[in-house]
Amino acid sequence: MNWDPTVALIVAAIGLTAIGLVYLLSQPRKQNSGKRTREAPRREPSLDGESDSEIDRAIDELDQTLSGRGPETARSGDSDVGSRPQPDFEKIVSLFVQAPDGQAIRGPDLVVAAEKAGLVFGAMNIFHRLVDGRPEQGPIFSVANMVKPGSFDLAKLEQLETPGLSFFMTLPGPLPGLDAWEAMQPAAQRMAELLGAQVLDDKRNTLGRQRIAHLRDELRAYDRRHEAQGLKGW
Template sequence: PVERIVTLFVVAREGGHFNGADLVVAAEKAGLEFGDMGIYHRLVDGKRELDPIFSVANMLKPGNFDLARLDALRTPGVSFFMTLPTPIPALDAWDAMLPTAQRLAELLDGQVLDEERNALGRQGIAHIRDQLRGWDRDHEGKEIIFGR
C-alpha cells in the first residue's frame, strides 16, 4: 500500500517548454530508464521486477511520453515522484531522486520546484530530508515485501 508520495518538478523557464528529443537525451544522461506506463524510472540495479526507486512523468496529461511521436512532444515540465515505501530506504531514494532532478534541470536549462511548485532551496531540502529520516525510523525493522 502507498503510504506517501514525494514529488518534485523540473520545469522549463518562464513560458518555455522542453521538447521531446532534448528530454529523451537528458533523461538517459541522468540515468533514467524508459519503461512501465510509458514513463521514466530509476531502478534498483536495473531490476525491472522490483518497484522503481522513483519515476518521472510528463506534467501534461495523461503523463506518459509517446516515444513514437517524440518530435511533436512539447511539455512545460516533468514530475519526479517516489512512492513510499520504496525498495530502498526513503532517505536513500531521496538522495537518488534529488540529484537526478537537479541534473535534468541543468541539462534542459530548467528549474527544480517542490511539491507546491515553489523553487526548491536548501531549507526545503532539509525539511524533506528530516521527514524522510523520520519515515525511515518509523518503518525500521518492518518487513518490506519486494515485487508486485
Template sequence: MDELRWILLGLGILIIAGVYGYARLQDWRRDGPPWRRRGRAQREPFAGYSEPALDDDDDDILGPARVVEPTSTPTPTPTPAPNPGDSAEPAPAAEPPSAAEPPVDELAEVRGRAVGEEKIIALSVMAPETVPYNGAGVAEVLESAGLRLTAQGVFQRTLETDDGPVALFTVANIVEPGTFDASNPGATQTPGIVLIMQLPAPFDGLAAFEMMLTTARRVAQTLGGQLLDGRRCDLTTQAIEHLREELLEYRRRARVADRRRDGAS
C-alpha cells in the same frame, strides 16, 4: 576616585555582556535554538550526500550538486559465500572503493521489505516560460542519468531485486495524462516534468531521494528551468533539508514496524 573606577568596571562588564549576548543572538538566528541543533547535527552527514550507484553506468552521477564525467569503471568486489556455521545475520557490506561511491547496499538497505505508511515525494522542474521542453531533449538528459522510457510513456529509474525490477522513482510529463510519446519522444512539448517516488518500497527512501534530486538538478542545469517541490514552491535548501528529515523519520518508523512484525511472526 574609587567610585569612578567601579563605574568604569561596571560599564566594561555591561559592554562585554552585550557583545556576548549579541553573538549568541546571531547564532540563534543562523542555527536556530540550541534544543533544535541536535536534530540538525544528525542531518549534517546528508548535506553533501552522494547518490548511491546502481551499476557501472552510474559513475557520472556522484553528488546532488554537480555532474562529473566518469574516469574509470570500478571493479565489483565479490561477496564471499556464507559459512553454514555462521550467524544468520547478514554480512556487512564491503567498503566502497572511494568516498564518492557509496555501496549499493545503502540503497537496498531494506531490500525485500516494504514496511510503513504510504508516502509520496514529488519534485518538479519547470521549463523557462517561453521555451517549453522538447521530449527528445528530456529523454536524452534522463537516459544519461540512468532512466528508461517505458511502454507506458513515463521514464523510470529502476533497481533489480530478487522479485524483479522495482521503480526507484518515475518522471512524468507535468501535463495530463502525464506521458510522453513512447515511440517518438520528440513529438512531445511540455512546460515541465514531475519526479515522483512512492513509499513503502524495497529500498531506502532517503538514498533514492538523493538520486531523484540529482536527476532533477541535472535536467534544470542542462535544459534550463526552475526546481520546485511537491507544492510547486521553490525548492530551497531548507525545503530539501526538511524532506531529508522527513525521510529519516520515515526510515526510523519503518524499522520499528519491521521489528514489531518480525516479533509477532
C-alpha cells in the same frame, strides 16, 4: 498543447499491472498545501491542505483514464520495466522540473537528458530509475509528463513538447525513503541543468536548502518508524 489545470496531484500505484499515472496541478497550489501523501486503503488518507473529496475525485479520474486508455496510449505500454510489485503505498514525495515561462522541454532533449540521468523508459509510458541489478523490485522513482495524461508518446518524439516534468517516488519502495530521495533529487537537478529548467518543490516553489533539509528529516523519521515496525520494503 493540452495543459490541464487540474493536473497537480501525484497519484501512483493503482493495481498490480497499472501503476498510477501522475496528475499535477499546473496552477500554483494553496499556500497551506503540503506534501502529497495518500494512505494505504486500510488507513485514513491525509493530504495536508487538501480535502478527502478532492483526493477521491483525483483518484476516480485516474482510474477512468487508466481503464479508458486506447491503442494510442497503450502502444508502447506493454513494457513491464518500472512496474511496481506492490500496489499499496503510504507516502508520495514529489519534485517538479519546469521550463521557463513561455518555453517548453522538447522531446529529443528530454530523451537525451533522461538517459544521462540514468532513467529508462517503461511501464505507463513514463521514465523510471531502477535499482542496479534488481529491476524487478520496481522503480526508485519515476518521471511523468506535466501534461495530461502524464505519459510520453515517443512515437511522436519530434513533436513532443511539455512545460515540465514530475518526479515522484512512492513509499515504501525498493530503497529506504532517504536513499530514494538522495537518488531522485540529484537526478532532477541534473535534468534541470541539461534542459535549462528549474527544480521546484512539491509546493511549486524553488527547491532550497531548507526544504531539502526538512524533507530529509521527514524521510529519516519515516525510515526509523518502518524499521521499528518491521515494515521495511527494501
